[in-house]
Amino acid sequence: MLKSISWQEFLIVLSGIAAIYYAVLAVIYYGHRIRSRFSDHEQAPEAPTKSPTRKSLSLIGQTKEDEGIEDEPNEGLVSTSDINVSESAREQNLLVGTVADALKELKNLFQFITDDQKNKAESLDMIGTLIERYSQLKGTKYQHSINLFIHENAVDQFSFEITLEELQSLWK
Structure with a gap:
C-alpha cells in the first residue's frame, strides 16, 4: 500500500494538513485579533491619544523619567521595608x-x-x-x-x- 504513494504526494498532503491545523489554531486562539485587524482597516485610523503617565511598578525602583511624578497610593503594592520575615x-x-x-x-x-x-x-x-x-x-x-x-x-x-x-x- 505504501509503495503506491510517492514522497512528493505524501509531503504535499502532510503540508496541507499542517496548514489547516495551524489555521484552525490561529482562528481559535487569535480570532479576536484577526477580526480587530480587519475591522481597523475598514475604519478611519484614530489619532493616538497620549495616555497619562503612571507610576512605575518596577520591583527595582523608579526610572529617571518617573522621578518627578507624584506618588499615588497603591493599595496592591507593598514596599520592602514593610515586609518582615521573622x-x-x-x-x-x-x-x-x-x-x-x-x-x-x-x-x-x-x-x-x-x-x-x-x-x-x-x-x-x-x-x-x-x-x-x-x-x-x-x-x-x-x-x-x-x-x-x-x-x-x-x-x-x-x-x-x-x-x-x-x-x-x-x-x-
Missing part, C-alpha cells in the same frame, strides 16, 4: 525540610529492617541512631508526628510492635 518563620521552614528528610530516611530504614528481618532491639537501636541525627526536632510539634509515623509503620511492616513510650524514650 526568624521563627525561617526556622519553621527549615524544620519542615528537616522533617521531610527524616521521614524519607525512616522509610528507607523501615525497608532495610523489613528486608533483613531485624529483631526489635536492633530495630530500636537503628531508629534511635537516626533520631539522634535529627535532635533539632526534639520538643517541637513534629516530634509526636514522627513518633506516630514510626509506630504506624512498625505495626504495618514489622513482626513486632514498637510502643509510643519506647519511641519517646529514644528522644534523649
